[in-house]
């Protein structure tokens with residue numbers, strides 16, 4: 001008898017669960033997106049299909065303004081409507097303040113405080129504290145540091161004249177060293193053969209081995225399992241190395257009073273003014289902010305550059321026009337500076353077009369913080385629903401960018417860019433959670449000046 005009751009109860013529970021999944025969106029009047037969320041989640045989890053491909057595919061499957069599906073057990077909404085996108089990212093931000101990624105504070109002290117992952121008040125507090133470190137005024141102070149790395153790059157290229165070089169790896173070495181000096185005030189030594197150079201660290205950050213794929217993607221797909229598996233956002237050896245680097249450099253700076261205008265110097269100044277205990281120099285939150293700077297800066301700059309050089313190598317006409325512009329602007333200046341960069345309009349167009357074709361993040365995601373009624377409808381999106389916006393989908397949509405696969409910097413000329421519809425071009429996101437490192441992109445300009453004398457060939 002007891003067995004029968006247990007069986008009946010189990011069947012009832014399973015039935016309720018299936019009903020919930022099958023009719024959740026239908027009951028709300030939201031069209032359903034017919035994708036196998038389990039198959040997609042499984043493929044993403046093991047890096048079988050890259051995230052960008054999945055989000056581009058879903059973009060083309062979605063035929064309505066928005067459609068509902070499940071990401072594992074989470075109700076999720078895929079949004080294409082530009083008006084709603086604007087509301088989610090900017091106007092109604094208070095309902096959509098966080099990303100969907102989870103954290104594992106029990107096992108991952110460093111990852112848990114990274115700005116990209118933090119939520120609610122912690123995010124607001126931390127973002128307001130560190131924003132100035134990413135401002136153009138502070139980044140400009142770092143130009144001499146970047147100059148040193150640029151010299152090493154030039155020497156590296158000069159030593160390999162007329163040889164084939166691996167551009168991807170060269171860009172990664174360059175961005176690693178720029179970001180190491182800019183974050184921690186030390187040399188990354190990636191252009192040398194030194195065993196412990198910082199390229200060995202950055203190589204591990206986004207390595208595609210199965211374990212890392214699983215750990216990284218679980219933050220998106222099933223964050224509640226992170227604690228169970230003891231997983232961290234970054235590779236554990238990377239966490240360790242960044243903690244040691246932080247401790248050694250902080251110690252040295254506090255003892256000697258050295259100031260190189262790097263990110264750690266900013267943190268020291270901040271902690272002197274700060275009475276809040278969350279900002280004392282040994283705290284995990286501080287270590288994480290430095291790690292965040294290092295991690296976010298290296299991959300974004302390195303990969304965007306690599307793609308830009310690839311497109312320039314394929315399109316000699318753009319390459320020549322860019323080289324002419326740089327030579328002409330620099331004939332009026334002794335050194336690279338912000339004014340010179342502002343005059344390089346074509347360089348700006350080339351970069352923008354590169355970020356359209358190859359956005360670093362292929363999608364934006366937000367988690368709903370409190371029930372939200374979609375304006376002019378009766379649809380209520382419940383707290384904790386996931387929302388996804390495909391950046392790559394919109395960038396590749398011919399209704400927004402005609403002939404989308406063509407590399408065409410003219411799309412961003414002064415006359416043409418006015419025709420780009422708001423919220424169709426989102427390489428750095430939008431709203432209060434927009435990329436904080438925009439001014440660091442100036443580093444990129446610096447780099448291209450150094451490669452202007454090279455003839456890029458495919």
Ligand code: HEM
Nearest residue numbers: 296297300304360361427428429430433434435436437440
């Ligand atoms: C080509 C260069 C870059 C691109 C395309 C890029 C793109 C993005 C995107 C799409 C987001 C999400 C925005 C959103 O959710 O609305 C983001 C966030 C972020 N980026 Fe970047 N990024 C770049 C460079 C950098 C650099 C150089 C840094 C710092 C060193 C940086 C630090 C961050 C941080 C901390 C966030 C999280 C901000 C927050 O949640 O408050 N990024 N970035």
